Amino acid sequence: MSSEIHASYLIIGAGVFGASTALHLAKKYLPPATDEPIKIILVDRPVVPYHTSASQDQSKVIRADYAGPLYTRLALEAKHLWRSDSLYKEIYHETGLIWADMNKTNFAKDVIANYQHLGIVEDDNDAKYRLVPPSEIRRLHNGLFSRADLDNIDEIFLNASSGWVEANKTLQNVIDAAVCTGVVKHIEAEIARLIFDDDGHVCTGAQTVDGQIILLIESVPEIPELHVGSRLSAAGLITGILRLSQNEASQLRSAPAFLFAGGKSQENELKITCDISFTNTVEIFSKVYVSMPPEDCMSTYSVLSAEMNRALAAVRESILGDGTRNHSFEDRRICWDAITPDQNFIISAHPHCRNLFIATGGSFHAWKFLPILGKYVVQMLEDRLDPDLAQRWFWNRDFSAGAANERMMPVRELTDIGQ
Template structure:
């Protein structure tokens, strides 16, 4: 890296990973230029729009610190939580980026599963057990009543039982949700105040290739070329491109995979027509609800789930399905094998698989039956970047003399760490001693393929093997028109 007091850094990707990293580097005096193909610097900015492929651009994402026995992620989440609260104070009432609605972790049966037991054990070890309330515990219910949380300890009958058997659940009062699109815009504003440059939009902000000089042991990256033919120099290039990273950096294709979660948004009737629904699903009265499918691998991070949020200020309720993480394999020029890439909204067919619709239908009928007759406002295949073990990939890519850095692999659980992710990324860039956390983020091609990456294009999750939903299918599922299918 250059010896200048302000090393020149290019960050490719203006999502959560890129912005958080750029922010903390800018704090240390690095000269930062951020590139992105989406014109976030004008118009609606980071507001969710049908043309965006970035997982960071979203209405809301879950904030949770429940990570089974992976204590390092639990601690990181609570570190982030404190900064989210600071940001809320900076922005003031009505502009909060973090909503402490609590989250109800619904079990798969009437008993706590092993993942939940591990989570509670770690919460207890960290002195946080009093923030967790088990539905079947009389002591916890009494404590929740005294502290004003009892109204969110919801009971739901287990389908196909006599109605007396209910799902076990744990209410986590430290959890809730964040607004990632607004958080990205907030961080971008902070970066501009620190002098960071943004080059965004089609062609001028779109990565075309790396500038590489030398060969063998002398090979190094000296910048990037953009689609408009311009060359941009830097001492360090950070690729923070989310699900597009395997498309742009061939070396990571073995350890990263673009996978799609399915999202449905339902609109409540106008407030004056259904005030009871607006009150019921307000974040003061309703928690985030997450239901996990048992994971046969026993992994904690990125576990298979269906989840829902309280309503937004304009009456939207989002339901997400990540039980099946779909892949979209294509053969790219110069690639020796197909890789999974994100679909392009308004260009490709981004209709949801029937399997997702049916899974969401079951979830809604069980936990949100009021919403079953309501129209779907939008659907989305949200592409994440999964790693072989669901821990992120944050490290120098070997073979480039510490001039090319990879910062991606969120695996569906990165957004909650927006305020402090870059602080830890900066430690890796500056080669500070590895912690348990950063050890898990290292470049690790030696790991056996897992987390579905071993399936490849012949696996059962590829979108070309799925029956896709039509508007008629949604009507049969209990919903009607208004979707993007």
């Protein structure tokens, strides 16, 4: 038996885009009217955060280091809230961040030029950045990185005003804060399909796999222009957790996060990420291909277990030397994010369907914007997004400029791992 729920907004996905939107949207409807049905429904697959969700993680890096002004400005806007808002400040740790660019790209120099262009000089409270020699990194924190593989690097970018955040805890806090307003109802369910009006140009709701209908009536068009095409692809990164001794953990706790390949979290855990991404391309309709996480992630992990271990161990040793060799990895998984060809987000109305809006495309860098993403999604819903942002995040924009950070683009398929 199917049942029906009515709402003004249905948000599918409680990752950083969905959760932040729920909270920002809810604030517009406070205090809740007692005689009205629930305004906003936030749906995600049980149990939130779902294990293939990009936003689910032990920790995420918070930085404003970009080669262009837009995301730096947004990251600084978010950082202000990471530092000051009671929802975030206890779980944000401003330990600094090291970028060790093994590929010797111009990234660090571009980041510095961008800061200077924005009038943010070295030692600014917002960005205490410096280029330092590897010898200085090796001396940091009583020689924590003394055995890091930095031999081929001349200069390393260090930003003391970046940091990391306890990701799962923060995401749950934001969802709880949204629900606490009384305007948002959070439902754990998987959406099976969207529901459209008869000609397919108005989205009227969605149906869960259990048959529950959210919003109005049905009809399922097969309309090619509604499809995602090549705008969004799921790309995966291998991550794993090292459990440390009390001593090791206390040495690491205040140490900077280490990019391109690290992260941290609490309770004696060190998160390691391999930053070479891959896709999992499947045929969803005849000759229509999309990259999406495998249906059965758990059996994929067990098939790839040895390869995942090898990849993680190589990263661990290139940062810490073989000092943590005795610890095996726990919670190994593939973290999937939706990437766009130019790595800008998609925050846009669907041009071919009324009532259908898309906010995603984090492209491996959206987490840090959690405090402000919803604000921009609400501006898009109300058609008052700054024209430059609206163009940059539009569903039908020109993607031909290519990726801003080429090295994070997938270069292989999941099936290539281990071959």
